[in-house]
Amino acid sequence: MVTRRTFLSASAAAMAAGVVAPFASREAAAAAPQRFTLNLVNASGQNTAYAYVVGLSGGRPLFVRADGGSYYPPSPSSPVTPLGQDCAIALGGHGSSTRVSVPRMYGARIYVVTGSKLNFFVNPGPAIVHPSFLNTSDPNFNKNWTFAEFTFNEYELFSNISYVDFVAAPLGLSLRSLSGRVETIPGLPAGSLDPICYALQQQASREGSAWDSLIQRGSNGLNLRAMSAHYQAGRFQNYLSGYINAVWSKYASTTLTVDTQSGFGRLTARVGGDGLLRFNNGETFARPSTADVLSCDSGPFSLAGASEVRKAIIPRLAAALNRTTLLDNADQPNGEVASRFYRNAQTNHYARLVHExxxxxxxxxxxxxxxSPSGGQDFSGAARSGDPDTLTVTLRALR
Structure with a gap:
């Protein structure tokens, strides 16, 4: 299965190796143009807004300028050196559209910000220092910014809206292909942040839990963004332990089936006397912690040194635990429907509130x-095309 993480991280290796990537057909690869048009729509309610397009090309950092030209920052002599060129793409006032021609690049982001420009820096390498929402001393911390992600190689354009890091000013995506196909990801409506933050506060108040710790406020005291829970994992400690323990207890006497939705087929597993969830192909999983579940990338879910079949199992276990459906559905991910997600009292409430x-x-x-289940609803925030024409990114109002 192609995931956001796999596509964004694997594109460089696939291109460098000169092999056909697993996420596109040769027909799609043959159709991919050299450039696509990025259409930036300012629906933020603000008349001062900027965009930045930054990613990698041939292993080198690349910024796309407003005229469609490319800027490759040189490696500086010292860390955190200011970017050598102003690569801001000025957007028109509220209701306007700005178009930019974008070349092939991967692991890329489209940043948008209102009110003032962003600050980018370069470390020796060169390596770009991106805006940070975790470092309160970062000059971008108190600014209203957000981003979408994309990778554009010889096979296809893959773009997505992500709340994996945080919720801030909402974005929408619409991808039109040269063939005329249009795929739209509406994203969160304008003004979604404040209701999400209020709901996080209410959840914390009811439980005496840490969900309100995800809220970040600007220097004016207003909500600026809501972080994903894994950035505050230490505050949640054993929050999901009761659910995880119930899952482990169930599958000590019940068989779990995981459809890898790949050439590895359907695998079965049981929890043994040693406390390990053991699959019939020999892969074993220790009981994860709350932090492991929220991050999807630590403890038994770490991808470091993982076999290909393990990499197919991990997403399905991690997703079912975040959605708290693993206890009720022993045939993952088949049969999964959104109406059954996050129904356990202790669940990933950040994800629940975003999806609501x-x-x-x-x-x-x-x-x-x-x-997602085979043949079922697509839950991802991704749009993709082997013959992309125009990717429209719409910036909506924070409140």
Missing amino acids: RLPDNRGYAFPYDDV
Whole structure:
């Protein structure tokens, strides 16, 4: 299965190796143009807004300028050196559209900000220092910014809206292909942040839990963004332990089936006397912690040194635990429907609140939020095309 994480991280290796990537057909590869048009729509309610397009090309950092030209920052002599050129793409006032021609690049982001420009820096390498929402001393911390992600190679354009890091000013995506096909990811409606923050506060108040710790406020005291829970994992400690323990207890006497939705087929597992969830192909999983579940990338879910079949199992276990459906559904991910997600009292409430406000339920609130049943609804916030023409990114109002 292709995931947001796999596509964004694997594109460089696939291109460098000169092999056909697993996420596109040769027909799609043959159709991919050299450039696509990025259409930036300012629906933020603000008349001062900027965009930045930054990613990698041939292993080198690349910024796309407003005229469609490329800027490759040189490696500086010292860390945190200011970017050598102003690569801001000035957007018109509210209601306007700005178009930019974008070349092939991977692991890329489209940043948008209102009110003032962003500050980018370069470390020796060169390596780009991106805006940080975790470092309160970062000059971008108190600014109203957000981003979408994309990779554009010889096979296709893959783009997505992600809430894996945080919720801030909402974005929408629409991808039109040269063939005329249009795929739209509406994303969160304008003004979604304040209701999500209020709901996080209410959840924390009811439980005496830490969900309100996800809220970040600007220097004016207003909500600026809401972080994903894994950035505050230490505050949640054993929050999901009761659910995880119930899952482990169930599968000590009940067989779990995981459809890898790949050449590895359907695998079965049981929890043995040693406390390990043991699959019939020999892969074993220790009981994860709350932090492991929220991050999807630590403890038994770490991808470091993982076999290919383990990499197929991990997303399906992690998704079912975040959505708290693993206890009720022993045939993952088949049979999964959105109406049954997050129904346990202790669940990933950040993901729940994000999805409750998404008009089509599509968007990444955790890294494997694109795990879907075979032939079922697509839960991801991704749009893709082998013959892309125009990717429209719409910036909506923070409040």
